[in-house]
Amino acid sequence: MKMKDDTIAAIATPPGTGGISIVRVSGPDALKIAGQAVRLRSGKPLASLKPWAARLASVVDARGAQVDEALVVVMKSPRSYTGEDVVEIQCHGGRLVSEKVLALLLEAGARPAEPGEFTRRAFLSGRITLEEAEAVLELVEAPTEYSLSQAAKRLRGELGQRVREWEESLYSALAAYQAGIDFPEDVDPGLERATREIERVHREIAALLERAPLGLALVNGIEVCLVGPPNAGKSSLFNALLSAERAIVTEVPGTTRDVLRERTEWNGLPVILLDTAGLRETSDIVEMIGVERAEKAASESEVIVYVVDGAVGLTGADRSWIEKWRKEGRRLLVVVSKADVSPRKAEEEELRKLTHGSFVLASAKTGEGLEEIKTKVTGWFSRGGEMDLLVPGSARQVDCLRRASSSLGEALSAQAEGWTEDVVVICLEEALRALSELTGKNVSEETLEQIFSRFCVGK
Amino acid sequence: MTAITGKYDILVVGSGHAAVEAALAGARLGHSVAIVTLNPENVAGMPCNPAVGGPGKAQIVSEIDALGGEMALATDHATIELRVLNASKGPAVQSLRAQVDKKAYAAHMKRALGDAGVTLLGGMVVDIPVSSGAVRGVVLGNGDYIAASRVILCTGVYLESRIIIGDVVKESGPLGEPAAKGLSDALRRLGIALGRFKTGTSPRIAADSVRWEELKKESGAPYPLAFSFLSKPRVYNNDVCYSTYTNERTHEIIRANLHRSPLFDGTIRGTGPRYCPSIEDKVYRFPERERHQIFLEMEARDSDEVYILGLSTSLPVDVQVEVVRSLPGLKEARIVKPGYAIEYDRILSQQLKPSLEVVGIEGLYSAGQINGTSGYEEAAAQGLMAGINAALSLEGKPPVILERSQAYIGVLIDDLVSNVIDEPYRMLTSRCEYRLMLRQQNADQRLTPLGREIGLVSDARWRVFEEKRAKLEKGRELLGKKTGGVEVRERLKAPDTRLEDFLGEIPELALLPEDVRAEIEIEAKYSGFIERQEREAKRLQRYAGKRIPPGFDPSEVPGLSREARDKLRRYAPATIGRALEVGVSPQDALILLAYMKNRGSGGAQGDE
């Protein structure tokens, strides 16, 4: 049963805001529940911590295995954000790890907090003012009338103008269909013209989305592909970069065969990391397919991380792969692995030339260079023009456009496949509802407005 | 005070479509009900076109039927021609439309009122006594005082109505009935804000003055159909509808006389509906159109009057004669009743709760055109809901409020109470965001269980419902069978595959009745789209759609501002979204949300 005073937990930082994410537990049992998942370095119980002091701790699962290293802060009622006992766990392992931490807390008896529930508790306990509560809620609550009108105000400039123009074309197309439906005896709605309009808008939105790579990356995740010779340490890096034992690692060259994909988050950006088979000529049929897949994955991803085996050094094959992708203008980062055992300082000069400085010495074992890899990769996506799209709300804008585009695609294929008009209309309305999240219009009212101004209907 | 001359549980003012359903619902739920109306002879009349249904409206009629209302049964009783509109445009928008014998329709309703024990009283209501915030009854023009703790206003277009034909303006109701005078002032005294609307109708002509052979005959569907889930489907096809077009001459006459139209000379100030424009409006606004379609509908099978659909007008009578005679087949037509515009008072519907009770006056309900709607169907639906809710409140039960994702009636009432209605409101499929879920043909499956719970669904109707439900379940199961290694359900998702294609392979399907087969076919074929609508409905309910429980008392909530308390009490918003719209501040809404969350799930119902 959900009581006023049960204990809630949630990830308190919005996705895509930074490397550290905070998992927050609030309620009378906050210390007890968090105590089951958090072990202080000092070995003392959580309750002994001085309020507001940050301490290093490990987060462990039910079997005692470490999930993450974290900073832990304890706040005692009433001197906390919510006015209740609160434990904040600042995870370093990114979104995925913080989700695991949250899962542990829920297992230990916390209830997932509803959107805005911390803020509501904070407000109810008198900890924050109304204005503050409002401002926070605006960030966490999904579309409400209020946020829609705010969104509409934010939608300015060229994009705003284009969205409004698309919207107008789509409304007139929708009105053509709907006039024929609601006034079946009255009108010849001119559906062919409507279809042409839908096609045009669909094309234009798709074109815009294509030109917004970061926007899309924010929604879909940036694909980062690890490639390189066998045994170079790709899978080890893969695991280290994910902070998880995901791929099999052995000393046998040719261990990885299929392409592995994992979601993670680097510096607040969603990343899809790919591990691949080592690149080499081989007669093993399974491995051969693996190598083909590796090449394909690399050619389709947005970032290639080429791993040079630090224990072997730069080979002729390495040089030609690196040259090839550089010439193709790909985003390429060269990583020299196993820096802990064989620091290859001697080759740094050649590497600098070959890669135009875009290389990192790293070790999966010690963690050296891992942060540098993340920073270099995400740096490509937060520099210069692409930075513009990082303004708050842009991910949502891209998402709205993407939904609109996919609904329009469905409207067109429904029509081409011979579905009835009601289905076409529903897809069109969905597209307009997606756009309305940007412009704040009421779909039903706008459609009627169009029907009555454009068609002579009614008896 | 005047002597009490009668006492009822529920008093219904008016005798149109809203009134009839309200009275029947109240009486069938076991309460004593009286109707007070200007002319007790005039029950469930059709002063506009003699037809029931059409896109959006047909769905409403079926929903009324599923809940245990009377409209569909009366329609089936009185139908003279029945057709399917939008047959090729998909199940979401397919709708029946019946042309009815208006005398037979009214007779059916009168009989039903008698059977249910509703008392019919003649009189003009001039006052509504209210004390301690609750309604006490009505006072009639002759001084009689009839006591009732629930009063449902269904006065249609009669409130202070005036009829306008050219430069002739007359205080009158439709078709020569008297206007209702005095009640508007009484409502204003109660603090209820009124607005003024306008609507209009077409001239009627003598049937024997029409040259039918010059017109195109419109036919009904050649296969059996029915509105009510209880009626046996029949073919109704009686040569009662004909069509033709206006022509250049018609338009010339209208243009030459526009200056004599009360619409254009400023006589009419009320707002008219966009979807029901007068012919002069159409000619004026769409000058490029060379012709407008006109339908001639008989008002009964052997009617001597014919309704001209599409020729609504308030031009002077001499112009009307010219216009009518410019049409093919009508060169010698005699106008029996001229077309007219009518202006009337209506209640601003934002003052209503979703139960249709007037905010701030316990026991006073309003339904139908008085709330700013147009159409018999829209009126009947509101009457039914007001009748149900008045009855439930007498029993101390919470009102029934239909969701937008549950019924067109839910959309109708939600639109009325949430939005500013600035023209007579007519239901259209485009108003309903979940129309693929809310099909006319599944209204029974959606609403009959609710009707049963309310107490309006008879045993006979319940039996029919349960039988169909069992067959639907059987049918859905059969769709799980495989042909060619693929479930039929999956194969039906191709737009050109029909259920009939599988009758050979799965003979049990052929044993199911046709309506059941049609339903399961639609469910399977459109499942992807239907599920999407269901998801969307759920998503919206999570946010602005979050309901404030009916009967909620704002004084229980600590920390709410006084302003918010006043607004919550005054407007009784049904949802958080609506509370924001009536001006409750986001801060107060937040407090409300937190309060509801804590209380709503806090085990008040003991639902551990």
Ligand SMILES: Nc1nc2c(ncn2[C@@H]2O[C@H](COP(=O)(O)OP(=O)(O)OP(=O)(O)O)[C@@H](O)[C@H]2O)c(=O)[nH]1
């Ligand atoms: N000392 C040291 N050894 C490493 C490091 N990274 C990988 N190794 C070792 O190198 C060997 C190969 O590592 P993997 O990660 O399997 O290499 P891979 O590139 O995925 O190999 P294939 O899948 O066979 O192509 C293993 O024995 C690892 O233990 C490192 O940073 N330091």
Ligand SMILES: [Mg+2]
């Ligand atoms: Mg590997």
